[in-house]
Amino acid sequence: MEKVEEFQELRPLLFSIAYRILGSVSEAEDAVQETWLRYDASATEPVSAKAYLSAVVTRISVDVLRSARVRREEYVGPWFPEPLLADPYEDPARAVELADSVSMAALLLLERLSPLERAVFVLREVFGFGFDEVAAAAGRSEAACRQLLVRARRHMEEGRPRFEADRREREELASRFFEALRDGDVAGLQELLAADVTMVGDGGGKAPQLARAIVGPRNVARLLASLFPLLAGLDVTTEPHEINGLPGAIVRDRDGRVVHTLALDVLDGRIQAIRIVLNPDKLAHLGPVADAWELSREVKQARRGGGSPEADADA
Structure with a gap:
């Protein structure tokens, strides 16, 4: 499969990862575009395009989030995520978890986490990535990522939103x-x-x-x-x-x-x-x-x- 086809197939997943980390449609789209530019310019062929691209978009999103945090501290009034009409990534086996994780309440809870905690939580808890993939994306050891996840879960459980299941x-x-x-x-x-x-x-x-x-x-x-x-x-x-x-x-x-x-x-x-x-x-x-x-x-x-x-x- 050519690079462009491979990327387009994975684009919905990449956007969904970036949006949950950033809480911004426009910034998530920019992160996905930057991921493509880096992938297109890369001379090496990754063993897994999904793992490679997910790691790249995660790192880009974490960097953007760090600078966005400063702007949000100066924001006038309450800050909410940019509204998302439809999550492009569909996984029938995880439909409920995916819907809950993109809600306004869940995204506001994610704001309590550090950028790395947020990235680890999104990759592991929402999208089910293995700890080896999470570690590669976060640029930390698997042990460090497990600790980041423990802290993230603790913060999220304190105010985890519950919604009408039906x-x-x-x-x-x-x-x-x-x-x-x-x-x-x-x-x-x-x-x-x-x-x-x-x-x-x-x-x-x-x-x-x-x-x-x-x-x-x-x-x-x-x-x-x-x-x-x-x-x-x-x-x-x-x-x-x-x-x-x-x-x-x-x-x-x-x-x-x-x-x-x-x-x-x-x-x-x-x-x-x-x-x-x-x-x-x-x-x-x-x-x-x-x-x-x-x-x-x-x-x-x-x-x-x-x-x-x-x-x-x-x-």
């Missing part, structure tokens, strides 16, 4: 949620939210966002019920879509441009968390991005004109 039940709950959202049904929304539900937005200082996390079913339901009917009146559409392996939506303006994404964590028949990504830098891979500031001004005008209750957030 996909159909999750989808049915999400369908009821978006129906109540469209109707501005406060009671209907409250019924679907967990007692400790939180709603948080990531605007990165580049888009209007929640002034603070909204906590509790009554507060979350009232905010959503006051806002989304106003958005619908401005021809903004809420398009249900799987986000990072779980129910969510893409919100688009009247011209079809992306305003934000919305991801739901579901457990025990209730929505536990709602995460909204508004930072335009994190939405560009989904298509043209809307001017959220302009839309926010339109929403405020609609509120004043329609006498809608002021919510404790921008659009």
Whole structure:
């Protein structure tokens, strides 16, 4: 098999490794492209293209993550991963683990790990690589990688997310949620939210966002019920879509441009968390991005004109 064919066959796996290490679609794509350039320039033929390319993309991703950590420390407001619509790597035997590992909650837990711990955890726990392959990718001994994995597991177990196992039940709950959202049904929304539900937005200082996390079913339901009917009146559409392996939506303006994404964590028949990504830098891979500031001004005008209750957030 020629190099280009071999690489294209493994590309979904390489992207999935890089995305879980980096939490960024754009940075993962760049890491995969750099991996190809190095592979294409290499004069030697690896015994295993999968092991070789996985090691290269892991090292590149770890280096990128180290510099990204500095930028994230200066990030304005809460930081969320870039929303992923579909994981290109499919393995029916590990479908549940793969879906859980790409969720917003899991990726935020991975942020607790050092870059090397994160790489070792992703390769071993998510993709099932042998310790010899993990060690080659991490540039550490197998014994050192086992220790890194022990520490990573400890951090992850402290807050490991659990999700509704039945996909159909999750989808049915999400369908009821978006129906109540469209109707501005406060009671209907409250019924679907967990007692400790939180709603948080990531605007990165580049888009209007929640002034603070909204906590509790009554507060979350009232905010959503006051806002989304106003958005619908401005021809903004809420398009249900799987986000990072779980129910969510893409919100688009009247011209079809992306305003934000919305991801739901579901457990025990209730929505536990709602995460909204508004930072335009994190939405560009989904298509043209809307001017959220302009839309926010339109929403405020609609509120004043329609006498809608002021919510404790921008659009």
